[in-house]
Amino acid sequence: MVLGGGTGGTLLANRLRRQLDRAAAEIVVVDADDEHVYQPGLLFVPFGLARPEALVRSRRDQLRPGIEFHCSAVARVDVENGTVLLADGTALGYDVLVVATGARLLPGETEGLLGPGWLEKVFSFYSLDAAVPLRRALARFDGGRVVVGVMDMPVKCPVAPLEFCFLADWYFTRRGLRDKVELTYLTPLDGAFTKATCNRELSGLLEDKGISLVTEFNTGEVDGRGGRLISYDGRQVPFDLAVLVPLHGGQAYVDRSPGLGDELGFVPVDQHTLQAKARPNVFAIGDAADVPASKAGSVAHFEGEVLAGNICRYLAGEPLEAGFDGHTNCFIESGFGKALLIDFNYDTEPVTGRFPGRIGLPLLRESRLNHAGKLAFGWLYWHMLLPGRDIPAVPARMPVAGKHAADRALPGAAPN
């Protein structure tokens, strides 16, 4: 039983359906609704570069024949007895459970974020509900202070708020307003990004584009009426328009399921096998898992290959393979038709070179080729990733062939 029909749940169910004989295993996917949102597209909505309706498809339609789709929210999981209790009253037993319900946005956990000014001066782009009003607000904006801020880690796609800054720089330049707009990026981390090598490159890009960087800012309160963000240590950053990434947590049912989640509602798993600490027959994939990798679709994709194999091994009574190495791969849109590409894992920092081999896409530097790659990814997502296909030449384990070896592993940035 797979809880969640998002990126991780869908691609895993499809992989399993191909690998397991129909007579041997039933596969059920449970989700609260039938709307699968292409989340990488949300970044483009506020700038009028993506139509909201083009990002949503049926969850059910992404599943292979032979996979049952059950549309209901989950009330809680009883890991001791191997039962999932659904909000519609059904109790479903399972032999193997996969938690794939992603991360939940918790804007209400930051004081004032949803208070006066919400959807007037204070926005987000992490859901369609907020991204669409933001598009209208940006179109009306004729100058002032724009602050893009991350409330706290972990967040989905940690590069997205930086990409938002780069695209905002491009957007206001194109509208002839750039000199009237003060752009600020605000983060709780001690640098622009979580990874030291990228930090240098990305801080440089912010500087080149005239975007101010405020670090170690832990937002304690959003004062929408007064137009300021106030940190727990008493600093204030004024804004006319704030684009905030709310706090993230796991789903509420995880909190209601004894033994399943951690303090934030994510599911503790072995970071290489993806087996939950709760029970041997429970696994997690994607944003729902607590692995120390980015919460990103590429991670779910690379995990999928390993996890499908491990579930087959578990069912056959064989030992699991510690196959997931934390492989993450992200295009970083940098505006003006260019993008960067980064590729890293648990042990290796994002380095320069080419991906996935010596004649591939340039790593950690701006290029039009990478922007084309980012756009092509939309097609790959629906036609390769979700069906659970391997992407040609992009293996689950991080490739090293085209990478410059000189960059050694460096520690990542830490929260304050």
Next chain:
Amino acid sequence: MKGEHAMPTARYAGTEVTVSDEGFFADPGRWTEAMAPEIASQEGIAELTDRHWQVITFMRHEYEAKGTGPTVRVLGKTSGVSVKELYQLFPKGPAKIAAKIAGIPKPRGCI
């Protein structure tokens, strides 16, 4: 710690300990309670109250259980001290400063 890049050391409560470039303990086993007030005063905290100690004890417990110190948000949810109060106790950043005083390595960030 012999090698090309010897780690720096610090002396607390009369004992020399190895620390990182940023002053975090390399070996939490070397820490004693007597060292905490000295580390705290270096961080601008003149006196460690019971509330400080609640957080310090919690940090060490979490480190032993999980291999890394908690983030501010997790501290606020689980230590019994709210994020607001954590900042009053450790104004320069609760997770980092409390980890330093508790003699554990710098908390791993989220990625």
